[in-house]
Amino acid sequence: MRSFIILVIVAAAAVGGWYWYKGRQMAPAEAAAPPALPAEAGPGSSAGLGEALPPPVSEPPAAVQAQIAAAEAAWAAAGGDPATSTQGTSLNQRYAEILRALYAVPGSEAYQQQLVDTRLKPLADIAFFSRAAIVDDPVGLFAVHLVAAGESPDQIARRYGMSMDLINRLRGKARDDSNLKIGERLKVIKVKEGGGFQLDIDKSEYRVDLYCAGLFVRRYLITLGARETPTPVGKTKVVLREWHPQWTHPVSNKVLNYGDPENILGPVWIAFDSELLGKGGIGMHGYTGPDGKMRAMQSNGCIRFENHNAEEVFGTISPPDRAPTVVEIRE
Numbered sequence: 001m002r003s004f005i006i007l008v009i010v011a012a013a014a015v016g017g018w019y020w021y022k023g024r025q026m027a028p029a030e031a032a033a034p035p036a037l038p039a040e041a042g043p044g045s046s047a048g049l050g051e052a053l054p055p056p057v058s059e060p061p062a063a064v065q066a067q068i069a070a071a072e073a074a075w076a077a078a079g080g081d082p083a084t085s086t087q088g089t090s091l092n093q094r095y096a097e098i099l100r101a102l103y104a105v106p107g108s109e110a111y112q113q114q115l116v117d118t119r120l121k122p123l124a125d126i127a128f129f130s131r132a133a134i135v136d137d138p139v140g141l142f143a144v145h146l147v148a149a150g151e152s153p154d155q156i157a158r159r160y161g162m163s164m165d166l167i168n169r170l171r172g173k174a175r176d177d178s179n180l181k182i183g184e185r186l187k188v189i190k191v192k193e194g195g196g197f198q199l200d201i202d203k204s205e206y207r208v209d210l211y212c213a214g215l216f217v218r219r220y221l222i223t224l225g226a227r228e229t230p231t232p233v234g235k236t237k238v239v240l241r242e243w244h245p246q247w248t249h250p251v252s253n254k255v256l257n258y259g260d261p262e263n264i265l266g267p268v269w270i271a272f273d274s275e276l277l278g279k280g281g282i283g284m285h286g287y288t289g290p291d292g293k294m295r296a297m298q299s300n301g302c303i304r305f306e307n308h309n310a311e312e313v314f315g316t317i318s319p320p321d322r323a324p325t326v327v328e329i330r331e
Helices: 002-032 062-077 088-102 109-128 153-160 164-171 307-316
Strands: 142-146 185-189 197-202 207-212 215-221 234-243 268-272 283-285 297-299 325-330
Touching: 062 088, 088 109, 088 215, 109 215, 142 153, 153 164, 153 185, 164 185, 164 307, 207 307, 215 307, 268 307, 283 307
Parallel strands: 197 325
Antiparallel strands: 142 185, 197 207, 207 215, 234 268, 234 325, 268 283
């Protein structure tokens, strides 16, 4: 019996030693793997660490991998719901920098999308689409405005470089609501101070990423110009925002009012600077014509959104005389 016990102990030690040895062999490879992110998260949720992202075809540069590791450590340190933590905007800034760095990494599209779905969207939902006040913002972009006598939503919005649509969204009100109470506390964004908005348009992925002062706001699917009328590439800026616009038919030159069945422009028109882009009549809008599917090449050169997304972009970015919206269109 004593001999049997000794044999069991020796066997257990051997098996344990084998697992320890294999673990030592695997450790370098595991250390080199990209940090894990969760596979999925619901809208507005803050998922914890989980299943690893699919690796990019081309490995991100070491500097980007270091950014990812640091951001993931900060996400974990933020606690149970990082999106509502005091570090929410700081986390958004970190992950937004990573996302933009990954644009140049071939094969990273799946990684980018998971970063958007599980990290950036929950953070942006709280910051840009909710009434939740952000006090002592570590990035310095958000503040609380105390309403004084005689102030209107549009006056306050202009002061900070915002659109009235955006300040009312953050109040939980309709876009044209002008009722305020003295002493009311409003969530505001110092857009003008932060340098305005940025739109990154990737034609190969049929998507637009919207940023405010470098913080991620939203990713949208789009439709682009047809092969005969391609969407131009280059850097430009928004020069006009128009609600319920007229549309001039490109063939007949007939001017059609909003609501006319022949007016396919949708609820908004956002025009680009034609001199900077090298082509006139290019901008962003919705669509009310036939076959309005996304991820297609069907327009006359413009960027088409689903109508509710076109309205959302319109309501987020500022009028050009309040704060700039710079645009980059890439193949």
